[in-house]
Amino acid sequence: MARSPKCSASCRAAMLVLSVLLGTFLLAVPSPSVAAAGPSLAILAPANDQVIDNGTPVILSFAVANFWLVQPGRVGQVSNPGEGHVDLYIDGAYSRLLTRVEPVSLPLGSGPHTIRLQLIQDNGTPLSPDIYASVRIVATHGPAVGTPTITIVSPKPGPTIAHDVYFAVEVTNFTLVDSYGQPNAPNEGHIQLFLNGVLNQEPRAYDLAFIVDMPDGNSTVTARLVNNDNTPLSPDVSASVTIRIQGAADPTASEQVTGGVSLILALILLVLLLRRRKAARRVAPPKGEPEDRP
Amino acid sequence: MNARIFALIVAILGMLVASGIPASNGRGAPLPTLSIISPTPNEVIGNGTPVAIVFAVTNFNLTDPGNGTSSPNSGHIDVFVDDALTAQTSVNTIVLPLPSGPHTIRLRLVTDNGSALNPDVTASVSVMVTGGPDSGTPGLSIVFPRGGALVGTDSTLSFQVTNFVLVAPGGPAGVPNDGHIQVYLDNASYAELTDDAPLHLNLKDGPHNVTLQLVDNQGGPLSPDVTASLYITVQALLGRVTPFDATPYLALANLLIGLGILAAIYRKLEVR
Numbered sequence: 285m286a287r288s289p290k291c292s293a294s295c296r297a298a299m300l301v302l303s304v305l306l307g308t309f310l311l312a313v314p315s316p317s318v319a320a321a322g323p324s325l326a327i328l329a330p331a332n333d334q335v336i337d338n339g340t341p342v343i344l345s346f347a348v349a350n351f352w353l354v355q356p357g358r359v360g361q362v363s364n365p366g367e368g369h370v371d372l373y374i375d376g377a378y379s380r381l382l383t384r385v386e387p388v389s390l391p392l393g394s395g396p397h398t399i400r401l402q403l404i405q406d407n408g409t410p411l412s413p414d415i416y417a418s419v420r421i422v423a424t425h426g427p428a429v430g431t432p433t434i435t436i437v438s439p440k441p442g443p444t445i446a447h448d449v450y451f452a453v454e455v456t457n458f459t460l461v462d463s464y465g466q467p468n469a470p471n472e473g474h475i476q477l478f479l480n481g482v483l484n485q486e487p488r489a490y491d492l493a494f495i496v497d498m499p500d501g502n503s504t505v506t507a508r509l510v511n512n513d514n515t516p517l518s519p520d521v522s523a524s525v526t527i528r529i530q531g532a533a534d535p536t537a538s539e540q541v542t543g544g545v546s547l548i549l550a551l552i553l554l555v556l557l558l559r560r561r562k563a564a565r566r567v568a569p570p571k572g573e574p575e576d577r578p
Numbered sequence: 579m580n581a582r583i584f585a586l587i588v589a590i591l592g593m594l595v596a597s598g599i600p601a602s603n604g605r606g607a608p609l610p611t612l613s614i615i616s617p618t619p620n621e622v623i624g625n626g627t628p629v630a631i632v633f634a635v636t637n638f639n640l641t642d643p644g645n646g647t648s649s650p651n652s653g654h655i656d657v658f659v660d661d662a663l664t665a666q667t668s669v670n671t672i673v674l675p676l677p678s679g680p681h682t683i684r685l686r687l688v689t690d691n692g693s694a695l696n697p698d699v700t701a702s703v704s705v706m707v708t709g710g711p712d713s714g715t716p717g718l719s720i721v722f723p724r725g726g727a728l729v730g731t732d733s734t735l736s737f738q739v740t741n742f743v744l745v746a747p748g749g750p751a752g753v754p755n756d757g758h759i760q761v762y763l764d765n766a767s768y769a770e771l772t773d774d775a776p777l778h779l780n781l782k783d784g785p786h787n788v789t790l791q792l793v794d795n796q797g798g799p800l801s802p803d804v805t806a807s808l809y810i811t812v813q814a815l816l817g818r819v820t821p822f823d824a825t826p827y828l829a830l831a832n833l834l835i836g837l838g839i840l841a842a843i844y845r846k847l848e849v850r
Contacts, residue, residue: 355639355669355670356635356670357638358637359637359639359652369670378616379630380630381670384669393627447818463738463774464739464740465739465740466711483722483736484722484736486738488773491775496734497816498817500818514738531818531821539825542829542832543824545828545832546828546831546832546835549832550835553839556842
């Protein structure tokens with residue numbers, strides 16, 4: 285009975301030592317999941333196939349894990365597989381060397397683009413296996429959503445006397461740009477103006493269209509939204525207006541004056557003829573009487 | 579004695595090695611280097627996009643300017659555009675918005691206090707910035723009117739340009755894919771177009787030839803030459819409905835009526 289407290293104390297000490305040893309072992313041996321985690325790279329924004337609208341630059345956000353971003357070429361730098369930098373490619377062309385995980389602003393032209401990030405070691409070589417992330421986006425000067433519409437606000441349908449006519453259009457959910465052969469982009473393009481079904485002109489972006497020397501009579505002018513490559517939108521977006529150009533006044537002023545003079549002269553002649561007839565009647569002898577008076 | 583002298587010499591040599599005097603000149607740290615990775619020499623930067631300059635350094639620590647550290651192996655980069663100090667950077671990429679034309683970008687390693695290294699460490703690259711696309715063949719076509727068309731005295735000519743951006747004349751020479759349009763009317767210079775608004779023509783009756791030509795900022799033709807030409811015939815009052823004008827007939831009637839009046843007056847006098 286007297287030994288039992290001793291045994292109990294030694295057992296507790298042994299258990300304590302075992303616990304410390306076990307804890308030390310558990311701390312010393314890393315968990316399998318942590319040991320297996322290698323460098324990773326992810327693009328947080330933009331999302332794949334996202335439309336970057338209104339001509340804004342693309343704000344690229346990315347995250348790097350288990351990889352230290354450092355400036356390459358430091359003094360006394362020793363190549364370490366766990367550190368390096370990020371190379372950025374746009375449409376396959378080298379664009380940036382990134383050493384900080386911070387958003388990058390990329391001004392891109394209209395059209396589809398591919399942005400690619402790649403982890404690179406200090407010695408300039410990619411990791412093995414290669415660690416990269418890429419995203420496809422579409423840049424446009426137009427809005428990302430919405431259905432384009434076009435309305436001809438001037439002139440109104442009906443008669444007009446001018447042969448040179450300005451045409452004003454109103455466009456929604458579509459941005460007009462001057463076309464120089466750039467790639468197509470959503471909700472971006474220009475206007476084509478057709479006169480009686482024949483392409484007449486492509487006005488400059490946000491300029492009034494001006495069709496001169498229009499023929500007399502009815503003319504239908506159609507304004508159509510087209511892509512940068514001049515193809516119509518799908519579905520077609522257009523608006524038409526029919527105006528009637530009135531010709532010169534009929535009769536003309538000179539014709540009216542000459543006609544008035546003719547009328548007056550004719551009346552004078554008529555009066556003269558009537559008076560002559562009356563006078564002849566007064567002079568002529570009554571019936572049955574001899575013509576020669578005494 | 580010899581052993582003492584030998585020991586003294588060894589001790590002196592050891593002190594020299596420990597003090598680092600031989601190492602500083604013989605097997606010291608390599609000198610810093612600087613190289614431009616992107617853009618490549620004479621690269622064309624299209625669409626007026628800012629130029630992203632990516633460079634690499636070795637044996638040099640990039641630090642933010644003004645952080646107070648003074649070391650020949652640390653500092654930042656001074657960026658010169660066309661020999662003018664434009665920016666400073668301590669990261670490996672700098673983005674510069676540049677106007678159209680040729681530019682020379684020079685980078686220089688400097689210490690934190692702004693002084694150049696000794697020897698000077700620089701790298702430079704020449705690029706061409708254009709508002710037009712960086713590739714593609716310029717094209718020009720007239721979309722209205724069609725060749726051989728009959729048009730009125732006033733008419734408009736609408737055209738399309740591809741792979742070429744229209745800008746005001748007078749910019750730097752040699753910029754690819756931007757410039758303006760030279761218009762020739764009947765082989766004589768008529769106008770310069772700096773945007774794609776339709777051209778307004780006011781021509782005399784008869785046949786005419788209109789030629790559009792893409793030219794560079796100095797007015798010189800592109801190589802190869804890019805032109806579009808068409809023949810048109812001008813006819814006044816084309817498409818106008820001319821109303822019937824009875825004035826000549828009424829004038830003749832007036833003459834006849836006048837003669838009739840005279841005859842009537844003469845006969846009346848004769849009757850009296």
